[in-house]
Amino acid sequence: MKSVFAEIAALDKLLHEPARLSLMTALAACKSADFLALQRLTGLTSGNLSVHLSKLEDAGLVVLEKQFIEKKPNTQVQITEKGRQVTERHWQQLENLRRDAQKWQPE
Amino acid sequence: MDSIRQTHFFAKNYPQLQGLRAVPPALCLLVITLWANLQHGPARDLTAPILVALACLMLYILINQYYNRVYGRVRRTISHLEFFLQTAGVILALTAFFIDTRNVIHISLLGLVFAVIFGFTAFWYCRPSPVVFTINLVLAIILALLSLSPLVGIQEWWSLFGLKHSLLGYSLLYGIFGVIDGVILHIYFIRSLPTTQEAT
Numbered sequence: 013m014k015s016v017f018a019e020i021a022a023l024d025k026l027l028h029e030p031a032r033l034s035l036m037t038a039l040a041a042c043k044s045a046d047f048l049a050l051q052r053l054t055g056l057t058s059g060n061l062s063v064h065l066s067k068l069e070d071a072g073l074v075v076l077e078k079q080f081i082e083k084k085p086n087t088q089v090q091i092t093e094k095g096r097q098v099t100e101r102h103w104q105q106l107e108n109l110r111r112d113a114q115k116w117q118p119e
Numbered sequence: 120m121d122s123i124r125q126t127h128f129f130a131k132n133y134p135q136l137q138g139l140r141a142v143p144p145a146l147c148l149l150v151i152t153l154w155a156n157l158q159h160g161p162a163r164d165l166t167a168p169i170l171v172a173l174a175c176l177m178l179y180i181l182i183n184q185y186y187n188r189v190y191g192r193v194r195r196t197i198s199h200l201e202f203f204l205q206t207a208g209v210i211l212a213l214t215a216f217f218i219d220t221r222n223v224i225h226i227s228l229l230g231l232v233f234a235v236i237f238g239f240t241a242f243w244y245c246r247p248s249p250v251v252f253t254i255n256l257v258l259a260i261i262l263a264l265l266s267l268s269p270l271v272g273i274q275e276w277w278s279l280f281g282l283k284h285s286l287l288g289y290s291l292l293y294g295i296f297g298v299i300d301g302v303i304l305h306i307y308f309i310r311s312l313p314t315t316q317e318a319t
């Protein structure tokens with residue numbers, strides 16, 4: 013069995029950050045969400061949300077689309093196929109980790 | 120929000136949890152039922168129900184704008200099962216209405232369909248909240264029991280409220296329950312969303 017510590021080290025650092033994991037989990041559950049809805053769902057401030065979304069966009073995990081709705085700027089965020097796969101894999105890794113940690117005995 | 124599972128659930132069902140959206144159609148049904156109960160014979164002047172429907176449509180647009188401006192927009196991914204169940208619900212309701220107007224059976228099929236709709240709402244959208252889940256389930260059980268009440272000899276419960284027909288009774292109850300349920304779901308929605316916090 014791979015050690016629990018090796019499994020922890022193998023986790024995707026970009027996604028393991030709680031705010032980003034929360035964002036990706038929310039986006040994986042819907043087609044797309046706008047900036048305000050993501051703020052409401054995660055409780056992040058607009059500044060923090062912008063920073064996290066930029067990092068996720070740079071990694072190709074989400075796509076940001078800026079548009080105007082009723083003359084007001086609106087940012088739609090959509091998870092990419094890569095983002096969906098990475099998020100699913102991450103949750104699977106966490107689930108495996110949880111299962112292995114239960115069996116783990118300190119030497 | 121306590122857990123990431125709840126974040127997932129809220130993102131998945133975001134517009135459905137915005138309960139006030141369900142209030143205008145329920146209110147429309149409620150008022151038109153009361154209007155229909157006042158009619159003697161076939162109605163000739165339909166101005167009143169048309170005005171009620173327009174007012175409820177306006178109310179729906181306002182509520183929609185309120186949610187979009189304050190809580191943002193989420194485009195849902197509707198599962199095939201959910202789509203099938205919603206379509207089946209509409210077909211069943213129309214069939215039940217048709218059968219109930221013929222008075223061919225003693226129980227109310229429309230009441231049972233309304234009960235199923237509340238039951239579906241409870242199990243599909245309200246499971247994370249025991250209170251909202253229980254309220255929806257209780258409303259579903261009340262409707263189901265009333266629909267089946269003729270089997271145990273209880274006849275024409277609706278006449279106790281001055282209503283002329285079973286269809287009016289179930290429509291009125293569905294309207295009242297719909298308004299109550301919509302308000303409760305809205306309170307649950309706004310209370311469950313996290314408050315804005317600083318995070319790294």
